[in-house]
Amino acid sequence: METLGPFDSWDKKAYDSKEFRRKKIMFSASEKEARYRAVRQVLNTEDLKAIILVGDMGIGPGFYGDLRYLTDYRVFYYRQVVVVFPNSEPVLFIESSESQRRVAAERSFVNDCRASSYFAADVANLLKDRGVVVGRVGVSFEMLPTAWFMHFKKELPQIEWEEVHERILQVRLQRSEEEADIYRKGAALADGGFEAVAKMIRPKVSEQEIVAEIEHFARARGAEECFTLITSGKFTLGDKNMLGGLHVPSPRLIEIGDTVEFEITPRYGGYWTQLVRRVNVGYPNHALSKLNTLSSNAIKKGLEHLNPGRTVADVFSAMKSHVNKGGYELSSAVGHICGVDLVEARLNGDNKMVLTPGTAIIIHPRIFTPDRKSNSFWGETYLLTHEGYERLNHIGDEVLTI
Known part of the structure; x- marks a missing residue:
């Protein structure tokens, strides 16, 4: 009977310790700022007024992770959406629960977390509030639900919708x-x-x-x-x-x-x-x-x-x-x-x-x-x-x- 080799992948005692089991996994502030700078560079280079990133619970191809990368927050139910602007803080919308909104504000990169019962309407209203009613807005069409897109086109008829997933993926890599x-x-x-x-x-x-x-x-x-x-x-x-x-x-x-x-x-x-x-x-x-x-x-x-x-x-x-x-x-x-x-x-x-x-x-x-x-x-x-x-x-x- 063959035996297992030594376990030395990083620190066996560490992963068996109570400290490891209880540790809250968080990236540093400098990591957060580096990600924000890189995505804002995409906004500026592509002359975008905003980027809308949608995430859900899917596992597989590289479309799902755009939201997670920028927010460092896990989608564990339905969907979430983050809206990124060139010169102001991003806004993360969480499915309706106020308690989950508070958790997101505590655990994610994003300070401005909001509960939403209808994502498409709330995102459209946010863009209007920020004066984004004309110009180019980036999205991932693989992740953007058709119903949301139809609502955006109705509420924001002068916006040009641009595919940005590949640019975000290059940042992630x-x-x-x-x-x-x-x-x-x-x-x-x-x-x-x-x-x-x-x-x-x-x-x-x-x-x-x-x-x-x-x-x-x-x-x-x-x-x-x-x-x-x-x-x-x-x-x-x-x-x-x-x-x-x-x-x-x-x-x-x-x-x-x-x-x-x-x-x-x-x-x-x-x-x-x-x-x-x-x-x-x-x-x-x-x-x-x-x-x-x-x-x-x-x-x-x-x-x-x-x-x-x-x-x-x-x-x-x-x-x-x-x-x-x-x-x-x-x-x-x-x-x-x-x-x-x-x-x-x-x-x-x-x-x-x-x-x-x-x-x-x-x-x-x-x-x-x-x-x-x-x-x-x-x-x-x-x-x-x-x-x-x-x-x-x-x-x-x-x-x-x-």
Whole structure:
């Protein structure tokens, strides 16, 4: 039976301490001002009278995080909207509750927080009050509800509505040292969740219990939410492979001879990190170990190009070349840049984005056998530094047998 390597991702005693569990996660005033300056630069450069950013509870592509980045406040129910002006403080609207308005004023970057029962009307009235009735206003059309937009057009007919999400995303991608520290702490929670669950997986434990253990570990130590996927079953090559795709946990009970695969994805301080691992139950699976070695080596080939100044496509191409030489196939995307959104950009051959220090990337190639009936899925999170990269997850690269 293989054993876990040492846990040294940042400070094991720290994440087990009461101080860590109770600490309110807040960025510094200088971090707040840096974000405000950057967004106001967008306002000035694009000659915008205001920017309206909408957030909701979604997980996925990079549209959801614009509001979180500027407000440092989590949307936990329905929607929120922040309105940013060139020369005055932003205004954050919270869904109707006065008690939640007070909490937002205490915990967010924004001083002017207001309760709203009809966001579209209140935003339109705010713009009128500030004299924004003609000119250009920035929005993210992916996030702006159609009903709101129709109301804005009716109430503010002389406003020109401009798409600004890509500009805001470019601001978000310029990471700070404070953000880097948040990434490290989040990755430690993913590692700790894996260590915790490796001790409890056994026959007759359900997928639901496994995910509960992972998420309990992270939640108890400060994760604001978790996105955990799992699959289990008998892994073999060819037609008899019974290991399906990742999904939300089911009541299925683990059996001797199973392989259990999971994505462990905690969100800490607003920022996502991810660890993808598989374990064998009862005895080793040599076919899986061979595929896993290919995955680990493919990641290593990609890491040779994970340096500032290289492109995302460079990393993907190196991995694809290595996998194809062995007669295997690589998925069309092998990971994603992560931040206040889980997927801020895909790691694929079409992405010519130049890598910069502070960028966090989840690299998790899915490698298919030539007949595409079996595959390997494996990976972890990396942080670009000025010298190269830092591996944020420190769980070993071997498939554990437990």
